Amino acid sequence: MPSSALTSADLATPKRENNYVNISAYKFITFDDTAEKRPEFIAKCEELNLKGTVLLTPEGINMFLAGLRHEIDAYMAWLHTDTRFADVVAKESLSDHQPFTKLLIKLKAEIITMRMPLIKPEDGRAPSVDAHTLKRWLDQGHDDNGKAVVMVDTRNDFEVDVGSFDNTIDYRITKFTEFPAVIAANRDALNDKTVVTFCTGGIRCEKAAIHMQNVGYESVYQLEGGILKYFEEVGGAHYHGDCFVFDYRTALNPQLQATDTTQCYACRAVVTPREQISPWYVEGKSCPHCQKMSVEKSTAETSV
Template sequence: MTAHHTDSASNLPQAHYPYKVMAIYKFAALPDCEALKTPLAQFCCNQGIKGTLILAPEGINGTVAGSAEAIDALAEFLFVSGPFGTRLDGAETKYSFAEEAPFLRMKVRLKPEIVTLRAPEADPSKQVGTYVEPENWNALIERNDVVLVDTRNDYEVGLGTFQRALDPKTASFVEFKDYVAKHLDPARDKKVAMFCTGGIRCEKASSYLLSQGFEEVFHLKGGILRYLEVTPKEESRFAGECFVFDERVSVGHGLELGNATLCRACRHPLTEADRAHKDFTEGLSCPYCADDTAKHKAAAERQHQMDLAKKRGTAHLGDAVKEIAARAKKEKIARAEESRARNGES
């Protein structure tokens, strides 16, 4: 690992867990992102790494997991020896650990943006707000002249957020522009502080606010994850758990595994209170999709297939399922071709 990407995660209490998790993003000029996709995917697959990485002309974003050796090798590939050269140097990179595999397969995706806002005027490579280190965050957000905004989506905010933070109640980040137009005023809100999971949304959001005439814009460096990693629990101003986009669902202070689960019908994160609700049925429904019969039907079928797989002693998730499905499809095609051949069909 390079000197630019030192790994403090080895001090975490979960450091003995078998899976090392890397969350990374950087706004960097990658006009050749399409050519970078295949070598990056091949490297990750060869190392047994799983997760999702997004490449776009504006940079890289994603989270992956594998053995500690594999993730360290990926860091070397991204920052030193691979086709990216030094373009990802200084990337916001966070490491944590998981007891069970947090991802089921490896995906490298090409997208127009690494975080979708659809606002060309928001260009973090040209201007961003002021970074605030986690140790200075509490003092900033406790000031009366600072407006604190959570830039995450409503289902994420529902699991946990900072005290006094405004919730834009967005279903997607694209809606953040409308929230700003309706609820924030550069003439009134002279100082705006923002935060998100890992820092990436805030970089683009802060750039957008500056483009709209806001004078002072601050954002939490490294996001909630970095704050939870380094801030003593007794000093924390974050209430609840932080939603993460993998099978862990949520983490708490010290990046310990949280208590949230996912509804298998609608994928909404669920708290203990949600699971105690009358509309919650394990694997089938939750309070957030109680009226969506289509989702319930799909979830019921999925649960049925999982139960059958369990009885047969076969896998039902991840790459094993993918391999089984591919083999079944191949066998089906072969049987169809044999049938056509027997019947003299062309």
């Protein structure tokens, strides 16, 4: 997960209006030389002063990086010299601060942990729907075949709480490894509908849609590029709230601008602007969620 906490020194740095380019990108592809390539990624990112996280896995690559325009452009040009990643296109947003505090180049087993080894997006993706087509489906209330459209959020519960599509199905999962069980349990309720899976940037829903096909769902799509691409192309139509992101900005609105939503330093819960009014919210120390957990713990200990 990308680094997220800014220090007081970072915040004291004078702002430069939207000078930082934040990119997110991934590709599922056989990548069996991750250990050998890691030093090259470290050297290139350090040379270009980039911060953020790059995950190198046998099933592909996932990146969350930020830097100045020329630095990001130079990194993408370098990445494209590897034929495996020549077609990688990054989603972009802008900020006036560097949103990461350090650079992490990690070796992992999966881009996103699902523990379903038979799911290999490189061998074939589930059908995808682009942002404009999805908006049209949601505008008219059905897909092009007249079938009802159901949105399924594949993100964790705390991300969904920040914002999601209208009338979406939210199974309140706390980690992606829970998704296969809950989607199997609800197959009968969804199988006569067109299901569109979605997530922040497209990775989870890519695996989720393939899994749903594998277990017998007849009409399932993934939202191409996830919520962030949807925001970029059509704005916030049929979406309420913001989109949680894993950097200091915490959440982006449909204009891809940072909001006043933040994360508690102590418990890591998402804290809305309204919750920041609470006397329990002390920046960098506590929030109403901390208080709630404290009360619940005290109650449980008393009842024993």
